[in-house]
Amino acid sequence: METTAREFNQNASKILAAAERGERITVTKNGRPVAVLAPVGDEVLPVPPYPADSMGEDDEAPVFHSAAPVDWSAGRGGYLEGFGA
Structure with a gap:
């Protein structure tokens, strides 16, 4: 249906x-299609490839790092410009 x-x-x-x-x-x-309504006990939904724990962390999930650490201490004229700093 x-x-x-x-x-x-x-x-x-x-x-x-x-x-x-x-x-x-x-x-x-x-x-x-945006949703499927199925009877209880119907097929089980697949588990996402990277399930997360309750805090959203997963040791096996890919981690992306920037090339260089960001210096957030630049203050005015630096990264914080435009954020009221």
């Missing part, structure tokens, strides 16, 4: 009843 975001908003209880009966519903917005 497919429904628009507007139809979902206006008919949420009917659409949820369809999911309860076992149907998968694709919700579209401006003609493109």
Whole structure:
């Protein structure tokens, strides 16, 4: 089943009843799919390639460093210009 975001908003209880009966519903917005409503116990969603812990850190995730450290102590006329410093 497919429904628009507007139809979902206006008919949420009917659409949820369809999911309860076992149907998968694709919700579209401006003609493109944005969500899938599926019955509980349906297929498990994939795990992101770099899951993060509760603090958002992951030792295996890629880390990007700048070429040189930034000197934030430059003050006026430096990096902080335009930020009220």
